Amino acid sequence: MNSKLIKELPELVENDVISQDVASKIERYYQSKASDTPNRLFTVFGVLGSILVGLGLILILAHNWDNFSKTIKTLFAFTPLIIGQVLVGFSILKRKSQTWKEASGVFLFFAVGASIAMVSQIYNIPGNFTNYMLVWILLCTPLIYLLKSHALALLHLVYATVYACNYGYANGSKAPWLFLVLLLLLLPYYINLIKSRPKANITSIFNWLVPISLVITLGAFITKFDELIFLSYIILFGLFYNLGKLPVLHNLKLRQNGYLVLGSFGTVVLLLITSFRWVWEDVLRISSFSGKETTLVIVLFVVALGVLIYLFLKKQVNKFNLFHYIFIIMTMLFFVGLKNDVSPTVITNILLLILGINAIKIGVDKMHFGVLNYGLVIITALIFCRFFDTNMSFVIRGLLFVIVGIGFFTTNYIMLKKQKSKETKILK
Template sequence: MQDRKHVAWLYSQLPDLVRAGIIPQESVARLQERYGDVEQSGRSRAIVLFGILGAALIGGGVILLLAHNWDDLSRATRTALSFAPMLIGQGLCGWTLARRPDSVAWREGAGTFLTLAIGSSIALVAQTYHLGGSFEDFLLSWALLALPVAYLMRATLPALLYLIAIASWAGMTYPSAWLGIRTAFTRSLSYWGLLALALPWWFLQIREGRYRSQVTLFGWILVLTLPVGYFLTLEERTIGGLWPVWHSAFWTALFLAGKKWWGDAGSASQRPLQTVGALGAIGLALALTFEDVWRLHETVHGTSAGLFLAIAWLVASLALWGDSLRRGELSSQTLLGALPLVAGAAYVVAQASPWASVALMNLYVFGLGVGVLSAGVRSQGLGTMNAGMMILSALIFCRFFDSDIGFVARGIGFILIGVGFLTANLVMLRKRGGAK
């Protein structure tokens, strides 16, 4: 139902349904909040994309022209030309807000041009007056000066560039030989404060429709950069043996949050938190099925701030998992959300026998695969069923490299899972054909 044509058709039927008394006016508002606007058709989206691309090309061209003649110019001329792109960008943004405030293409284009102009002005002024500084300092300054553009212009690209810039800044020099451990940790913690500055922009977009393309794009960049700040903060600063619990809490919190607030999305592309969180959690669970992982029990004493962050993610994960249980979502997705508890139990068992932890994690991943497969069969969802088969196949593939299992057993396991894969797909396709 997320296809824009279907949503547009639904909106066209709403006035008649309200007049006929079939649905109340309050439901119309809720539906519009749920699905967002539909003005961004394929043509309008293309206009927006071309506007962003055109602004980026113009900005890059101006920078190249300046660079070509830069050495022949006086310092005063260089200074004037350094600020010129930024002033032009500000004027363009002002004109857009005054004359085209409702045009997404103009807001995105003007915001993109001004964002690039800010970066070029900083770099050119620093080069002209030999101000020095590192690339990381330049990146952070650029990001902080460009973030207001995202809010003022309601533009997406400046917000996305901000997320990428702060993640790059946090991880670029970590752990550098000349950057002390305390300084590096302070930088990784600062990432969270910088991230908090951008999240209100996302929440404002969500209020206009949680399935809008701006919300989805921000969500994808967020979940792809967020692990940088998280794992840098935890690096060598929490109890070493408990890392499976902290990491599983991070991935499952993302997954459960996506399930709670974007669970009705029509495609995987609209579910960034769920998709990345599920992949991370399943990948971690598979890694925990190896014995060597549970033989590393050394304790690393670190800062309370890093431990607080890890505990906060664990509490968030358990709270979201408990909320899904209260809402009666007893499904394979709830089983995936239980990973931190299973990892914690495996950590306790590993103190006596690493093999017991391996057996527990193998049993958990097997149960997860069977649960997802069964859910797919019940709902006749081919994608869900294949996801369950893929989990089981990944588990078998991991055991392929386990030297404690014989070649014959591994070969039979692969054959059986392959036959099951083909059979399940054939049965599902026949059921779908019969239903039609």
């Protein structure tokens, strides 16, 4: 309940700002709203309690496991599963609060994993960790939609990422294509969150975890032609940036828009890496490439281009914002780099300089100190990188740093003066 507003209602009635009837309606409205809103802290502790109870039971059983007969072991293996199902059924049938659903769902999630592991151990059922993770995740996926559980959705995403990393990076020669299926199974739930609760904390968490998961797992799909990793990541970050500019995400604060932040930051980091000539010398040595990795890069490019075209149709593209088009430019440079390593190196450095200046311009136009300093950091990082592959004297290097430092101070000071001037005009 909005306690501050409720406390002010008697004063508003006394001064004839609102009637007593209106005040009563406002109070009833906030009371009903408060009763429908689950206690977030209680939900968090409920989920944590379920995890701790489950882990505690596993540890107790593990300590005495060898003393039990096979029948008793089997009984213990299925007991958590039965308890979890009963709790979930009780939460649904009795229409319990969301806290009940979250806690019971998390308990059942870990009960499923524990039961599979114990049955496999008791009866020596062969298998590996990746198959175990895959079966566990798929069995628990319906619970996300049945309970509308945010905690289960997060666990699904985290465990799917662990599965993809273990399957792809550990094996080396196999790509975790089923990870994409697991991600698609979660997509309807995530899209519904974005549409119904775009500014909620849980949606912001997903706005960060989904792109982070894709960044972590993308390298696992490149198993044969390592040279394509750089290209696939630059396209992925370009896709993220343009997704962050979609109408449903663009109006969010930066801390809520993981796509925009990761897309921009990832693009800059990759450009800084590729601003060194040795990267393009490796690209120059590529003789040919084909296979599923090439298909993946093509699909990523088509999707990124499709999002950019959609932004154009919705008039959400700033024509002077190079971040929108950087993935297209770098893709073309990649093919130029197959024949020549000098031109891509020079152009990449120019692109970084333009991006830095562009970020400074956006920061000044929007009076945003964070974006302004981000642009200055890009330029500083570019200068710093050039210290490693140029023969400038230490005096010149020192002077450059002094100039950049003065630039930081001057631009921030001018911005601060403008902001104060605007505030003064508004007050007048």
